[in-house]
Amino acid sequence: MSVKIRKGDTVRVIAGKDKDKEGKVLSVDVQKRKVIVEGVNMITKSVKPNAANQQGGIVNKEAPIDVSNVMYVEDGKVTRLGYTFDGDKKVRVSKKSGKTID
Template sequence: MKIKKGDTVKVIAGKDKDKEGKVLSVDLKNNRVIVEGINMITKHTKPNMQNQQGGIVNKEAPIDLSNVMYLHKGKVTRIGYKLDGDKKVRVAKSTGEVLD
């Protein structure tokens, strides 16, 4: 997977198009990511030990990986891979810079 936890991404399709956020988690099996402040849903929760009050909670829902793009220096870019010595590193296609 080319997007990792902690990356900054921009939404390119859907109701939150053109919004930016940080990746909170990645679901490899289903090709979905949870992005901070994107695809917010309201969830009705029962009272429990952690949340004594219960009620309506706003939280992020997963968004498909194909609907987000990596944000590098304020611009979206595709990601490729390159061998740096004996190590495989991510590379921004637009600038050719090593990402990590």
């Protein structure tokens, strides 16, 4: 099964501790079906000092959540996505409005 959510999409969390939060998708792992959403599912992580982070210490960062727990946001409302063919090109389509995405 393909993942219809892509990097840069605005999504809303529909299940879990961060339900109803919205954010931009930072990355997508297609094999594991996980997404990282900006400001959602925050964890604290201990980091050793390195060249990029001289100090080290405790860092807050986003953890991946399952793609089934997020929905695409279009005009402030959530919608499912589908695929259709525009000529010979496969494009994503909003199920609610029928508009093409991207």
